[in-house]
Structure formats: structure tokens, C-alpha cells
Amino acid sequence: MKKNNLNIHNLITYGIVVAAFLFVSILVWTGNASRHLQAMLVPIGLNIILAVSLNLIVGFLGELTLGHAGFMSVGAYAGCLFAIKYAEILPTAVRFPLAMIIGGLVACVFGIIIGVPVLRLKGDYLAIVTLAFGEIIRSIIINLEFTGGASGLKGTPQNSNFYIVFVVIMITLVVITNLVNSRAGRAICSIRDNRIAAESLGINITYYKLLAFVIAAFFAGVAGVIYGHNLSILQASVFDYNRSIEILVIVVLGGMGSIRGSVIAAVIITALPEMLRSLADYRMLIYAVVLIAMMLLNGSQKFDKYKGRMNIGGLFTLLKNKKSAKEAG
Amino acid sequence: MKKITGILSLVMVLTIIATGFSACGGNGDADKNTLVIGGIGPLTGDYSTYGVSVKQGAQIAVDEINAAGGVNAIKFELKFEDDETDATKAVNAYNTLMDDGMKVSLGAVTSGACIAVTEEAKKDGILLLTPSGSQKECTQYDNCFRICFTDPQQGTVSADYIADNLTAKKIAIIYDKSNDYSVGITDKFVAEAAVKGLEIVAKQAFTSGTSTDFSAQLQQVKDTGAELVFLPIYAKEAAFILKQAKTAGIAVPFFGCDGLDGILEKLGTDNQALANGVMLLTPFAADADDTKTKNFVKVYGEKYNGQVPDQFAADGYDAIYTIKAAIEKAGINDINAADFNTKIIDAMTQVTVEGLTGTMVWDESGDASKDAKAVKITDGTYVAI
Numbered sequence: 001m002k003k004n005n006l007n008i009h010n011l012i013t014y015g016i017v018v019a020a021f022l023f024v025s026i027l028v029w030t031g032n033a034s035r036h037l038q039a040m041l042v043p044i045g046l047n048i049i050l051a052v053s054l055n056l057i058v059g060f061l062g063e064l065t066l067g068h069a070g071f072m073s074v075g076a077y078a079g080c081l082f083a084i085k086y087a088e089i090l091p092t093a094v095r096f097p098l099a100m101i102i103g104g105l106v107a108c109v110f111g112i113i114i115g116v117p118v119l120r121l122k123g124d125y126l127a128i129v130t131l132a133f134g135e136i137i138r139s140i141i142i143n144l145e146f147t148g149g150a151s152g153l154k155g156t157p158q159n160s161n162f163y164i165v166f167v168v169i170m171i172t173l174v175v176i177t178n179l180v181n182s183r184a185g186r187a188i189c190s191i192r193d194n195r196i197a198a199e200s201l202g203i204n205i206t207y208y209k210l211l212a213f214v215i216a217a218f219f220a221g222v223a224g225v226i227y228g229h230n231l232s233i234l235q236a237s238v239f240d241y242n243r244s245i246e247i248l249v250i251v252v253l254g255g256m257g258s259i260r261g262s263v264i265a266a267v268i269i270t271a272l273p274e275m276l277r278s279l280a281d282y283r284m285l286i287y288a289v290v291l292i293a294m295m296l297l298n299g300s301q302k303f304d305k306y307k308g309r310m311n312i313g314g315l316f317t318l319l320k321n322k323k324s325a326k327e328a329g
Numbered sequence: 330m331k332k333i334t335g336i337l338s339l340v341m342v343l344t345i346i347a348t349g350f351s352a353c354g355g356n357g358d359a360d361k362n363t364l365v366i367g368g369i370g371p372l373t374g375d376y377s378t379y380g381v382s383v384k385q386g387a388q389i390a391v392d393e394i395n396a397a398g399g400v401n402a403i404k405f406e407l408k409f410e411d412d413e414t415d416a417t418k419a420v421n422a423y424n425t426l427m428d429d430g431m432k433v434s435l436g437a438v439t440s441g442a443c444i445a446v447t448e449e450a451k452k453d454g455i456l457l458l459t460p461s462g463s464q465k466e467c468t469q470y471d472n473c474f475r476i477c478f479t480d481p482q483q484g485t486v487s488a489d490y491i492a493d494n495l496t497a498k499k500i501a502i503i504y505d506k507s508n509d510y511s512v513g514i515t516d517k518f519v520a521e522a523a524v525k526g527l528e529i530v531a532k533q534a535f536t537s538g539t540s541t542d543f544s545a546q547l548q549q550v551k552d553t554g555a556e557l558v559f560l561p562i563y564a565k566e567a568a569f570i571l572k573q574a575k576t577a578g579i580a581v582p583f584f585g586c587d588g589l590d591g592i593l594e595k596l597g598t599d600n601q602a603l604a605n606g607v608m609l610l611t612p613f614a615a616d617a618d619d620t621k622t623k624n625f626v627k628v629y630g631e632k633y634n635g636q637v638p639d640q641f642a643a644d645g646y647d648a649i650y651t652i653k654a655a656i657e658k659a660g661i662n663d664i665n666a667a668d669f670n671t672k673i674i675d676a677m678t679q680v681t682v683e684g685l686t687g688t689m690v691w692d693e694s695g696d697a698s699k700d701a702k703a704v705k706i707t708d709g710t711y712v713a714i
Contacts, residue, residue, distance in 0.1 A: 151509035
């Protein structure tokens, strides 16, 4: 059992992220990274955290939610309000992690509040209710005084950087991949695969659903806090349903239930519109076309077979087979 | 399940490599004496009218200056990036422009994006002159200036104008609670209206999510017997309001601020008559008689398929001429000089610019002081009143 917890598949995922991180770090240190690339790193990292956490609900629990931006905004405002209040009192090294934990926990609380009544719903109904939740949160934030209303919350110290985001990404990956491979994770997957069978085995459906929901909400909240610390202004309007759908697109494109896919798709979806800047007026058009092409390609069986051959994991299996073949021979 | 793969990882790595190196060759212009001015604004999305207008107006000014041989042998070059009205994307756009050798930034067209950009511009110490970022914090640092009015200024001036020049005493307001611009104007308008003896009989809010059906708000306005409806909102929503007001049988005049600029375009060619009698406070009217405006309107129409410039285009145009004035004042003739930034920023508080949007001077706060003009829409054109 223990061996499974850290299987090769997950190690490769970690490896890809670490390698990409080192590669970019070297670019930055040697002065070869453009400012544009450096500015994009935090948004890319945020989308990785958001996509991986949403994948837990959409991919592993098998429920469609459209409220991820709502959790992100709750966390962002909680963490940033805390950071503004203690900006002068606490040193950054204490305040920022604390703000992230507070943001995450507040998002958790909202996850429980929303989750308990809502998780009795399934499929489309859940999607609609979570969509409404996200919009309600946004409206409330806009109408409150202490959140800065429509003009936005200003004055959050700008502490986010690439390295902090990297650490949070790694924590997110380790927590979620291990959760998925644990007893709880198998229970969550069993709910997706056959709810009635899972229930008949004595799995507490509500409990495990809520667990997945709350953990995903926590990381969305943390991502929100990092977002808030990255810009000098936090506007509720960015957390609209388009944001939730953007995260969902990343998860679907990367492959539901594939953590590594979410990571890679997050990089592509975030970087693509920025890379197309040189196309000026045709930028959004090309972006849309590329998205459609990628979705079609992802759904095609031929491409899937081709991918299977080119798989890094497949390479390992190949090596292993050769080795065992040699031993046998 | 295990869908993901080498190909996608390869794409990811290529993505990073491509972005990492794409800008390396971008600094070639720095050797020449060409000042790269970077603009950021929505060129796509709901508010793209504003970004496109600013871009086009600024481009005309740049072309004019270059045709006249530049300023002190310095040529101008305008680079404009899309931000989709999003703060994160505005910062990305800003950094793209820095990679391209930007020396003076036009900030961002919309307030929220502009505030995020001020933080970056402060770190780089370059001059930021936003044509249309109207929220107070858009000029929060010493290197930040603006061409347009601030939101509070507009609220106060609107109330003053209505009280002093119009007969209406009972005012209804329909405003966008989710929009910083709208809330900023409304707050000051209400405060100033109380001072001036205007009665606010209705204050109806909407949020951008529900911005197509205004029948409830209009019914409220009708019931209160308001004599004038104040619309401190953007043209997109105002177009719906005008259409639905006609259906609801509301015949009182409408009064708006510079956000209402572009209403004729949003109404479409078939509904131009709906805008008849709408008044708006704008520092720029395309049918003004002075030669400067006439020239600008003519060139703009020729260059952009007969479009009529709005206030945002004029703001963009004025921003470029303000940069020119600052360079002249500071006597800069080499943009690569080490003290370029300090010199041009110092000069900003000393220049007086006679622009399309009025005669402007700047103080330490970075806000331009200038007069507002009210215009009335008659048969599809702005007429000064």
C-alpha cells in the first residue's frame, strides 16, 4: 500500500514542475527572461493551483461545479483584508503565510456552508447552484463597504512572487495526489464511478463529497490570497463566472482526473493569449481557434494512441519491460 | 485517465522557451532617438470602444508630430497592448511594453487596470500619463498624471451644471453599483446636489450582470415624477435605458458624464433619434468650431473609415501632445539620457497644454485642471450648449 502512495506517475508530475521551475529560475537569474515572461509566472502558477484543486471535484469526485472563482474571491478578500490590517505590525515572512492560511480557511468555511445543502444535488443542478453561489458572493462583495465595493480593495502589500507560488504549487500537488491515492481518495473516486455501489459498501457519500469540496475550496482560497498580493488592486469583477469557466476549461483540456494534465493545460491556457500578443487584432480570434483545435485533438482517438506511445510514463514502462525481458532472458 | 503526455509537456516547455526569448530582440529601437510610448487598454471585450478610441486618437497625434520632424529631433512611436479591462493582463501588457523599450507609459485606459499599472510604473520610475483612468488612485504616485477628469470632479461639476443652468430640481439617478466609475460620480453628485438644493427623488442601482433590463428602475423613476434622469454610467447600459425609457413613456431629459460618450454608436443607426435631447458633460465635442477640433475630426474620419472621434480619442491625442510639451519644457534631446525620467516628470507640473479637451495644467496630485463643456445630442451630433 505504502509504495502506491508515491508512485512513479506522481513523481513524474512533480519532476515536470520542478524542472520547469528550475529552467525558468535559471532564465531569470541569468537575465534571459523577458519582463513579460516574469510577469506571467504568478498568474500561470495561480491557474495551476486552481486547476489542480478543481480537478479534485470535477475529475475525481465527478461533480460539475462552476463556483471556483467564488471560493477564490472569498479567500482573496479574507487574506488581503488581514494583510492590510497587519501590514505594519507583522513581518512579511509571518504575515503572508498566515494570510494564505486565513484565506484558505475562510474559503473552507464557505465550502462547508455551500457544500452541506448543495451536495445533495447532482450534475446540472449542482453546476447551476454553484454558479449562483459565485455570483452571489461577487454581488455581496461589491455591495459591502469594507471590501472597497466596486472600486476595489487597495493597499494589499505586493508580496507574491514566483518562488512562493512554486512552493504552494508543490504543496497543492503533494496534498491532492496523495489524497487521491489514499483510502479517502478511492472512496471519492468510487462515488464518481458508481454512487449506488459505493453507498452499498458503506461509504459515507456526503462526508467524502464534502471532504473533496472543502479541500478544493481551501486551495482556491489560497490561490485567491496570492492573487490579491500580486496586484495593488483587488476587484470583485475579476471573479465572475468567466473565471470559473476558464478554470474548468483548463481541467477539461488537461483531462479530467489527470493532475499532470491540469498543470500542463494551465500553463498553455494562461500563456497562449499572452504569446499571441504580436498578432494584435487577430489575437482573440486565433486564441479561440487554437482552443477548439486542442479540444478536438484531445478527443480524437488517433491522437490518443499517438500520445500513448510518446508518453513519458510509457517510456518508463518500456524500460522496465526491457529490463525484465533481459532478466528473463 | 492517464491522458496526458509527452506532447503536451513538450508544448509547455516550448511555450516557456518561446515567451522567454521572444522579447530578446525587442530593444533594437533604443539606439535610435525614438521615444516608445506604450498604451494599454481594452481592445477586445465589453469596453473595447474606449481602448480603440484612445489608441486611434494617440496614433494621430504621433503621426502628426513625426510628420513635423519630431520634438527636439526625437521621434515618437506608439505601441498599444490589449488588457481586456483586466488588471492582471494590464500588468502583463505593461511588461511586454517594457520589453519593447517603452520610456513613457499611457497607463491604462480603465481605472482598475491603471491602478495596477501605477505600481509597476512606480518601480521603473517612468512617466505615466493616463488619458482616461479617472479613479483617484490612478495618479497615486508622483510619476503619475492624467488627462481626464477624476470621478469625484465629474460628480461635483455635473451637479453644479444642472443646478446653475437647467430648470430641473427633482433628479433621479440610475447608476451601476458594480462599477467604480459610476459609484465615484454618484457619491459626489449626491453630496453636491444637497449643497445646491437639488432633490434626489430616486437613486436606482443596477449591477453589470443585470444590465439589459431596466424596466424596474425606469418604472421607479417614472413614479417619482423626476424632472431629469442622471446617468453616471457607460454608454453600453445607457443605450438599453434610452430604448426602454421610450417604451415606458418617460419623456424627461437625460444627463450623463463622459462615460456616456459613444452612446450614438451603441444605439445603432436605426435608433439615433432616441438620443435626441440627451445632455452629457464632456471636455470634448466633435462639432466644436475651433480649428484644432475641426482638423482632428477630419483627419480621424479620413484615417478610420469616417468614424467620429469621441472624448477618449481626444484624451489619447492630448496625452501625446502633453508628452511633447513636457519634452520641450525639459529641453530633452536625448531619450537615452540617464536623467530622462526625472526631467520629464518634473516638467509635467510646469507645462500648460492647450489640447482638444481644454487648456490643462497639472499640480503635484497629477490631476489636470480644466473646464467641462456640456453638449446636447441633436439629430445624431453633439451640439455645445
